[in-house]
Amino acid sequence: MRCSLCHQELSINLSVIELFFPPIKCCRTCRQKFTRIKRTQACLGCGRAQAQTKLCSDCQNWKTLYPQLLANRALYLYDAALKDWMQQYKFYGDYQLRFTFAAELKQALADYQGYLICPISLADERFATRGFNQVTEMLRAARVSYSELLERKTIAQPQSKKNRHERLLLPQPFSLAVPSEKIKNKKVLLVDDVYTTGRTLFHAAEIFWENDAEVVQSLTLAR
Numbered sequence: 522m523r524c525s526l527c528h529q530e531l532s533i534n535l536s537v538i539e540l541f542f543p544p545i546k547c548c549r550t551c552r553q554k555f556t557r558i559k560r561t562q563a564c565l566g567c568g569r570a571q572a573q574t575k576l577c578s579d580c581q582n583w584k585t586l587y588p589q590l591l592a593n594r595a596l597y598l599y600d601a602a603l604k605d606w607m608q609q610y611k612f613y614g615d616y617q618l619r620f621t622f623a624a625e626l627k628q629a630l631a632d633y634q635g636y637l638i639c640p641i642s643l644a645d646e647r648f649a650t651r652g653f654n655q656v657t658e659m660l661r662a663a664r665v666s667y668s669e670l671l672e673r674k675t676i677a678q679p680q681s682k683k684n685r686h687e688r689l690l691l692p693q694p695f696s697l698a699v700p701s702e703k704i705k706n707k708k709v710l711l712v713d714d715v716y717t718t719g720r721t722l723f724h725a726a727e728i729f730w731e732n733d734a735e736v737v738q739s740l741t742l743a744r
């Protein structure tokens with residue numbers, strides 16, 4: 522078995538346990554390039570790395586729009602190493618990379634027992650160019666069951682081409698893909714790759730809050 526990132530033989534620096542439980546497909550050297558965010562040193566709202574857990578200024582702004590807290594948990598810092606990885610996975614479509622964080626994702630999701638795990642769906646045209654949804658593929662690689670509870674209303678211009686201000690003003694892109702009763706009084710965990718402005722996640726959460734979900738939280742690979 523080879524590392525999904527550097528393609529070195531994995532057994533060189535992984536123990537048997539690491540190799541087979543759960544499916545780690547990223548060697549130690551590659552994993553060390555990424556920086557984990559400690560939960561005790563992250564904003565309670567968006568999960569950004571900071572000295573204390575109190576709400577950052579971005580989250581205080583969101584609070585004026587949404588009284589609920591997303592309590593986003595971000596696993597990694599969105600630094601140069603993770604941006605490189607994302608570039609290779611999302612934009613060059615290196616499908617093998619869906620395994621890179623499978624073990625970490627599975628471990629993090631174990632804290633959300635009883636939640637409906639809902640990946641953020643891509644706009645159709647983006648799905649068509651890439652051929653796969655990077656978030657659902659990562660969940661599948663981690664062997665986590667999920668429900669696609671949201672669908673995109675319209676084909677929107679990719680968010681990455683907009684500046685921060687334009688992104689914050691975007692209209693609601695989602696609608697509920699399942700009957701409202703499936704959501705009522707349920708706990709929902711949204712999963713996305715990166716928490717950037719929070720706009721996409723809050724739009725998604727809004728759909729569930731409007732449909733009487735009991736709790737809506739989110740988890741992202743990076744922040």
Ligand SMILES: [Zn+2]
Pocket residue numbers: 524525526527528529547548549550551552
């Ligand atoms: Zn490697």
Ligand SMILES: [Zn+2]
Pocket residue numbers: 564565566567568569576577578579580
């Ligand atoms: Zn925050």
